[in-house]
Amino acid sequence: MKRYQLLVLLTIVLLSVTDPSDSFAAIKERYEYEQTGKVFWEADTDETKLALTFDDGPHPANTPELLDILKAYNVKATFFVVGKWVEAYPDIVQRMLDEGHEVANHTYSHIYDEAITKEDLMEEIDHANRVLEETVHIRPTYFRPVGGYYTDDIIDAAIDLKQDVLLWSWHQDPRDWAGTPTTEIVKHVVDHAQGGDVILLHDGGGDRQKTLRAVKLIIPVLKHQGYQFVTASELLKPSPIFLH
Ligand SMILES: [Zn+2]
Known part of the structure; x- marks a missing residue:
């Protein structure tokens, strides 16, 4: 349970x-x-699969370093990118795709507003999608609301644009965005890990050295425990929670 x-x-x-x-x-x-079958927090599965998700990038320094780490461990992750940063650093997003990661929508300008109207959010989501289509020629499956807010307007905006909404497991936010020390990020993720988790981390939005060091420790520990790291689509599509 x-x-x-x-x-x-x-x-x-x-x-x-x-x-x-x-x-x-x-x-x-x-x-x-x-x-609705279109809004997810995690997968309800007995399989030992986890999804690492990274928000707010691409970042010119953090993201290439993170991609190096993921490559070294042969781990695939999901990046919730911000449209304006995709415009600035399209090559980094192309590298994500070339290396087998999933790219998803996290608005165009990272507007932080729980009370955003459906129309304004649709424009934010659609603008980010247009940038992704023009630069790296993809249409993402998932959208993640900024701040993890989910109101009817926010959910409806995404669904009207044919985007599935992916939040994250409530027990898998180690608050790396708040400057949490590396050891605490690692302990939080490892102690709470269970199959189907969607883990929230950040490669953008500031200095993420603590996050990067944590990822280097989390991956080998959880792999040793038998966990596999997969993209959001791979985690969620075969056995979505609403079928149970
Ligand atoms: Zn964000």
Whole structure:
């Protein structure tokens, strides 16, 4: 059983003796969105597969270094790229694709706004898609909302543009974006690892040396435990959560 499912059960038990709370609504929303078959947080699988995902790139220094690390370990990952950075560094995105990684949409300008209108977000997503089509000639499968926000408008904007939405496993955000030390990033990811996880890390948005050092440690430890690292499409498509 996934951790969030336990949380749902626990919340239901608590609600039977207390008043309804906002947290229940948020959890229920996730379940309802998952039923669309187009919104994912992770895969419900017994297989020992994990997806490493990296947001906010491409970055001219961090991303090539990260690609070197992934290549050395023969690991495929998924990059949620920002359209304006794709325009600036298309060669790095081409390298991601050439080396077997998946490239996905993380808006054009990384606009951080939970209350963004559906129309404004559609333009952000579509603009990033146009840049990806013009520079590296791909149409991404997945979109990840900035900040992990998911409102009806955000989900509908993506679905109307035929993008699946991929958030991340709630137990796999080691907060590398907040300057978390390398050892804590590693410990968080390794301690919480379970098959089907979508792990949230960042190659863009600032100095990511701690993240890069963590990736160098996480991969061999989890490989030794029998885990395989796959792209988001490979993790999610064969056994999507809504079929269970
Ligand atoms: Zn981001």
